[in-house]
Amino acid sequence: MTADVVSEAAQTYDCRQAFADELIALATEDERIVAVCNDSVGSSNLVRFKELFPDRLINVGIAEQDLVGVGAGLAIGGFVPFVSAAGPFLTGRATEQIKTDAAYNALPVVLCGQSPGLAYGELGPTHHSIEDLSWMRAIADLAVAVPADPAQTRAAVRWAAAHDGPTYLRIPRFKVPSVTPQDAPFEPGRSIQLTDGDDITVMAVGTMVSRALAAAGTLRDEGIGVRVLNMTFVEPLDLDAVLRAARETRGIVTAEEATTTGGLGAAVASVVAQNRPVPMRILGVRREFAPTGSAAFLLEHFGLTADGIASAVRELL
Amino acid sequence: MLTTDPAGIARFRERRRRVAGEDTARLHELRQLSADVRRSVVRMIDGAQLGHIGGDLSVTDILATLFGGVLAVDPEKPRDPDRDRFILSKGHCAAALYATLAHSGFFPLSELSTFMAPLSPLNGHPNRRKVPGVETNTGPLGHGFPVAVGCALAAKVSGRSYRTYVVLGDGELQEGSNWEAAMTAAHHDLSSLTAIVDRNRLQQGARTEETKRLEPLADKWAGFGWEVRDVDGHDHGRLLSALRPSTTGRPVVVVARTVKGKGVSFIEDRVEWHHKVPDSEQVQAALEELSR
Numbered sequence A: 001m002t003a004d005v006v007s008e009a010a011q012t013y014d015c016r017q018a019f020a021d022e023l024i025a026l027a028t029e030d031e032r033i034v035a036v037c038n039d040s041v042g043s044s045n046l047v048r049f050k051e052l053f054p055d056r057l058i059n060v061g062i063a064e065q066d067l068v069g070v071g072a073g074l075a076i077g078g079f080v081p082f083v084s085a086a087g088p089f090l091t092g093r094a095t096e097q098i099k100t101d102a103a104y105n106a107l108p109v110v111l112c113g114q115s116p117g118l119a120y121g122e123l124g125p126t127h128h129s130i131e132d133l134s135w136m137r138a139i140a141d142l143a144v145a146v147p148a149d150p151a152q153t154r155a156a157v158r159w160a161a162a163h164d165g166p167t168y169l170r171i172p173r174f175k176v177p178s179v180t181p182q183d184a185p186f187e188p189g190r191s192i193q194l195t196d197g198d199d200i201t202v203m204a205v206g207t208m209v210s211r212a213l214a215a216a217g218t219l220r221d222e223g224i225g226v227r228v229l230n231m232t233f234v235e236p237l238d239l240d241a242v243l244r245a246a247r248e249t250r251g252i253v254t255a256e257e258a259t260t261t262g263g264l265g266a267a268v269a270s271v272v273a274q275n276r277p278v279p280m281r282i283l284g285v286r287r288e289f290a291p292t293g294s295a296a297f298l299l300e301h302f303g304l305t306a307d308g309i310a311s312a313v314r315e316l317l
Numbered sequence B: 001m002l003t004t005d006p007a008g009i010a011r012f013r014e015r016r017r018r019v020a021g022e023d024t025a026r027l028h029e030l031r032q033l034s035a036d037v038r039r040s041v042v043r044m045i046d047g048a049q050l051g052h053i054g055g056d057l058s059v060t061d062i063l064a065t066l067f068g069g070v071l072a073v074d075p076e077k078p079r080d081p082d083r084d085r086f087i088l089s090k091g092h093c094a095a096a097l098y099a100t101l102a103h104s105g106f107f108p109l110s111e112l113s114t115f116m117a118p119l120s121p122l123n124g125h126p127n128r129r130k131v132p133g134v135e136t137n138t139g140p141l142g143h144g145f146p147v148a149v150g151c152a153l154a155a156k157v158s159g160r161s162y163r164t165y166v167v168l169g170d171g172e173l174q175e176g177s178n179w180e181a182a183m184t185a186a187h188h189d190l191s192s193l194t195a196i197v198d199r200n201r202l203q204q205g206a207r208t209e210e211t212k213r214l215e216p217l218a219d220k221w222a223g224f225g226w227e228v229r230d231v232d233g234h235d236h237g238r239l240l241s242a243l244r245p246s247t248t249g250r251p252v253v254v255v256a257r258t259v260k261g262k263g264v265s266f267i268e269d270r271v272e273w274h275h276k277v278p279d280s281e282q283v284q285a286a287l288e289e290l291s292r
Helices: A003-008 A015-029 A047-052 A064-076 A087-093 A095-104 A132-137 A150-162 A208-221 A239-248 A264-275 A295-301 A306-316 B006-019 B023-048 B053-070 B091-102 B109-114 B144-158 B176-187 B217-223 B236-242 B280-290
Strands: A033-037 A057-059 A080-086 A110-114 A143-145 A167-171 A200-204 A226-230 A233-235 A252-259 A280-285 B085-088 B164-169 B193-199 B227-232 B252-257
Touching: A015 A033, A015 A047, A015 A150, A015 A167, A033 A064, A064 A080, A064 A087, A064 A095, A064 B144, A064 B176, A080 A087, A080 A150, A087 A095, A087 A110, A087 A132, A095 B144, A110 A150, A132 A143, A132 A167, A132 A233, A132 A252, A132 A264, A143 A150, A150 A167, A200 A208, A200 A239, A200 A264, A200 A306, A208 A226, A208 A252, A208 A306, A226 A239, A233 A264, A239 A252, A239 A264, A252 A264, A252 A306, A264 A280, A280 A306, B006 B023, B006 B053, B023 B053, B023 B091, B023 B109, B023 B236, B023 B280, B053 B085, B053 B091, B053 B164, B053 B193, B053 B236, B085 B091, B085 B144, B091 B109, B144 B164, B144 B176, B144 B193, B217 B227, B217 B252, B227 B236, B236 B252
Parallel strands: A033 A057, A033 A080, A080 A110, A110 A167, A143 A167, A200 A226, A200 A252, A252 A280, B085 B164, B164 B193, B193 B252, B227 B252
Antiparallel strands: A143 A233
């Protein structure tokens, strides 16, 4: 996979369809799979699931604390629940249920944050899910996975269902191109290296991965070698890849569609600061409430673009 | 994870055999278990110099009735898929739950002396990962009930016949998550679910009705679509009867009228004993009163 491939790939995808398709495929094979939602059958793209498995789609209504508690109870009853809701409400309204009922209980609950990041653009900061990576990363024993394209979304659904513990799965809504090589693994604590480069490493998750690749393409034309890593998991982080980047390249840029207070950038910074300090730039949403604008506009506004990533790389050289 | 106790399991099975028998033996066994649990609770709190004695003593008869005569559980197989699920949503009364579980063979009685000691599995609030018989971690109020609803839904979806019981504090009902759960259970007609409210009328700082009114409590539950049963929460016979399965197809709530601190006269119905720790003289007095 190179930046050229991405620039040629005109087609972009909303990962919700991959999520829904894979969940249906999984539920067809495994009777333990149930979906739990908060009046979000449509926005979680579970309409077809409901038609196929009417008894296994549980809608608790507009009640997120109940949503997560019921999900944990279903796990205690032997099911593998995919608890699905818009990211801001799932992670904000039910943080304590995620901590206590899912994570502290060590139950196989899959918390599916739909339309995360700035996806709900114009709807405003109430509907932006940019704090979720900070909040979820702070909870012990909770895996935090951020797929970057439809292929990774499908792999993430499979992995989370088989994982013997809780997962926060952030399902991208903002359309993205395919960025994942066919043979790429999907494993906790394992990033996917997408380009070779010894000058600067760019670590990205989710919607930022394709933009990191585009930035790497531009910089390569300037003679700057960028190593792009799709980190995939914010927790557990790929520590080896982070330490290798700190040793082998001159600096690290991180990029995420989330606040810079405690997500991927903070996780990487903590590792390098304590083991092998290198210059870093942490790209994300500054600690502020976003102005009105579409998701595309807001990503531009916060510099979460190929140009923004390329500028950050140049600053480190 | 603690391991089960063979001697305790034998006692549990013998007790269950007697409770299934004639009335006099049944009530004697359950009262005996309550007395054992209450004495253990006082010793545990004395040992830890921490705990929630008022609520522990208030909920004891409910726990003893459930584990002594109602729950289809086997301490030898605490994770049997067909077990009844029991959840103590008022998790701060962990001492009463631990004592009930230990007196039922889920783990050795000797463990109770480690209550809240460094590295003990017996945390101040129940931990599913370490204590057999604990279905879900509770402590923050308003958590256990939605989880119990999920357990009951799981039985319904999977076609399993187990039942789910959840004990709620009355003050806990000020948490909104409970009413979300109450609506979900009624909407799904979860007749295999029984909630028991430990209605001792006190919460940490004052009486419930002075803090945030709960009454008319039975009407609230009825309005949410539940079958309501009102009972003396210290009468084992009436509790047994109130805990019988639903006949209406609706979930059942048992509003158990209780006395906080029940069994120790100087603790009973006094708000200051929510989590006050008795001194050594008070411990002796309490144990004497509980041995009569």
